[in-house]
Amino acid sequence: MLNQSAPLDRVFQALADPSRRLMVERLTRGPASVSELARPLDMSLAAVVQHVQVLEASGLVRSEKVGRVRTCAIEPTALRTAEQWIAERRTSWEHRLDRLGGFLAEHPDP
């Protein structure tokens, strides 16, 4: 249960950085080379490569090198897993609110 290397740890960790979120955002519009990912970012290509590696390790992104160009693409499963975890927690909280509301409706102030 507390396995530190769980996929969710890595996905949320990967999404905790604004540059990496920008890369994910770009890749949801279609595959891109590392240089294309680097374009809007004010950082070295080496730093961009490191961010890509974190995204790949999290499962959010996969990449393939053809010749001298590494092309990255989104891997939607990891995104879905993270979304689902949050949605389940939010739903659990909302159900609790509904139950509370029901209880209060049935037990009005005297």
Add this chain to the structure above:
Amino acid sequence: MLNQSAPLDRVFQALADPSRRLMVERLTRGPASVSELARPLDMSLAAVVQHVQVLEASGLVRSEKVGRVRTCAIEPTALRTAEQWIAERRTSWEHRLDRLGGFLAEHPDP
């Protein structure tokens, strides 16, 4: 755009730890004291307090001290913000897939 202290950074960072996710999970079922949050976790109370502080800084949790007991509760807005960010990215990716599918349907192999 690349503001490191953006709320999403902190929310995803807070969710990147399995103990903190367990605390969030517990709190979606209702408020709990710090000792109650600590019960299923194999760590010192001081470590639990630190995790609670990270959760509070992220906006996912708020806490209030009455007498000697600090009670924590979920703050659903931050959870919703993170969920929405992921959902929008996933939707953008799925729309792209739909457009690709439409294009391929209109341009079958000769």
